Amino acid sequence: MFPERFNNKTNGVTPRRWLLEANPGLASAITEAIGDHWITDLSQLSRLKLLADDSGLHDAFHASKRDAKVRFANWLKATSSQVVDPDSVFDCQVKRIHEYKRQLLNALRIIVCYDRLRQNPHMEFVPRTFFFAGKAAPAYKLAKLIIKFINNLAGTIDGDPVVRGRMKVVFLPEYNVTLAERLIPASDVSNQISTAGYEASGTSNMKFMMNGALTVGTRDGATIEMAEEAGEENMFLFGLTVEQVQNSQGWYDPHWHYEHEPETRAALDLIFSDYFSRNEPSAFAPIRDTLLTNGDRYMHLADLTSYVQAQEKLGDLYTRRGEWARKAILNVASSGKFSSDRTIHEYATQIWKAEPCPIP
Numbered sequence: 001m002f003p004e005r006f007n008n009k010t011n012g013v014t015p016r017r018w019l020l021e022a023n024p025g026l027a028s029a030i031t032e033a034i035g036d037h038w039i040t041d042l043s044q045l046s047r048l049k050l051l052a053d054d055s056g057l058h059d060a061f062h063a064s065k066r067d068a069k070v071r072f073a074n075w076l077k078a079t080s081s082q083v084v085d086p087d088s089v090f091d092c093q094v095k096r097i098h099e100y101k102r103q104l105l106n107a108l109r110i111i112v113c114y115d116r117l118r119q120n121p122h123m124e125f126v127p128r129t130f131f132f133a134g135k136a137a138p139a140y141k142l143a144k145l146i147i148k149f150i151n152n153l154a155g156t157i158d159g160d161p162v163v164r165g166r167m168k169v170v171f172l173p174e175y176n177v178t179l180a181e182r183l184i185p186a187s188d189v190s191n192q193i194s195t196a197g198y199e200a201s202g203t204s205n206m207k208f209m210m211n212g213a214l215t216v217g218t219r220d221g222a223t224i225e226m227a228e229e230a231g232e233e234n235m236f237l238f239g240l241t242v243e244q245v246q247n248s249q250g251w252y253d254p255h256w257h258y259e260h261e262p263e264t265r266a267a268l269d270l271i272f273s274d275y276f277s278r279n280e281p282s283a284f285a286p287i288r289d290t291l292l293t294n295g296d297r298y299m300h301l302a303d304l305t306s307y308v309q310a311q312e313k314l315g316d317l318y319t320r321r322g323e324w325a326r327k328a329i330l331n332v333a334s335s336g337k338f339s340s341d342r343t344i345h346e347y348a349t350q351i352w353k354a355e356p357c358p359i360p
């Protein structure tokens with residue numbers, strides 16, 4: 001009856017916290033290139049687009065990223081005695097644990113990678129460190145089991161000499177803003193892989209974009225708007241669309257993927273055979289139930305193959321350092337819309353009708 005009473009303002013994050021303070025190295029590189037107006041007017045970042053092929057800026061970008069990775073690795077070692085390699089790809093999924101956010105999809109593609117390396121140890125593979133962090137709501141039993149599953153996966157991979165130095169999984173406990181401020185500047189890859197239609201917005205996707213990570217993501221929430229700003233060719237989008245998910249009742253059957261996709265089946269069979277729960281038989285039976293027996297509500301298996309392919313393309317790009325820097329810089333340059341200054345300005349002018357105070 002009153003469509004005009006409903007409206008949407010795209011979220012944003014504050015560039016003072018998430019870029020200037022969290023990532024002083026990249027912030028300085030940006031200021032060197034375009035001056036410091038971006039700090040209070042993030043749309044100025046678009047001026048970096050003209051410099052996306054500048055080899056000096058490429059070098060400054062790579063140097064600041066490497067520096068942030070070393071700082072994170074040193075902090076991690078000092079506080080947890082875990083050792084990660086700053087020359088590996090830092091591949092992150094950090095957010096509350098929820099079925100729709102699909103940490104399980106990320107875990108499945110890590111198992112597909114792991115199984116490929118086990119079957120073919122001489123395969124070419126750019127070393128990766130997979131970071132997870134996130135809290136579960138206290139009564140959300142499956143979310144807590146997902147945390148346990150990722151920890152067990154990390155333990156199994158650490159114990160396997162075949163993949164040592166090539167892949168490592170780290171689950172960081174106690175996810176909070178302080179940890180996000182440490183990890184996001186050090187990230188190369190941002191995983192934003194919710195089932196299309198379920199993420200209202202997302203804001204960590206914006207934080208990663210601002211910090212020069214490349215996004216592997218579904219067409220969901222604000223990731224869609226990020227692609228409108230940066231161009232799909234500068235992101236790694238994959239998977240079903242909102243429309244395909246909404247029309248999936250009736251045709252979608254996870255068993256089809258289990259029966260017809262050998263890599264999907266091998267990954268699931270490792271879980272089902274207690275490979276990751278040797279001393280706790282059937283500990284992960286509820287994961288089997290959710291992914292297969294109970295119909296896979298969030299369509300993990302439907303998106304697994306295209307997710308693995310998107311990540312392969314990204315791994316290939318990582319070895320071409322100039323092209324990687326170009327895409328990352330174009331992402332930073334396209335992140336201006338995602339400042340909370342712009343969001344608040346839209347609220348002030350379009351909803352609150354608040355006039356600015358004149359400052360004498």
Ligand SMILES: *Cc1c(COP(=O)(O)O)cnc(C)c1O
Binds near residue numbers: 095096180201203205
């Ligand atoms: C940004 C942020 C979030 C939101 O993350 P999404 O991936 O957008 O859900 C959650 N927790 C912390 C600590 C954050 O910094």
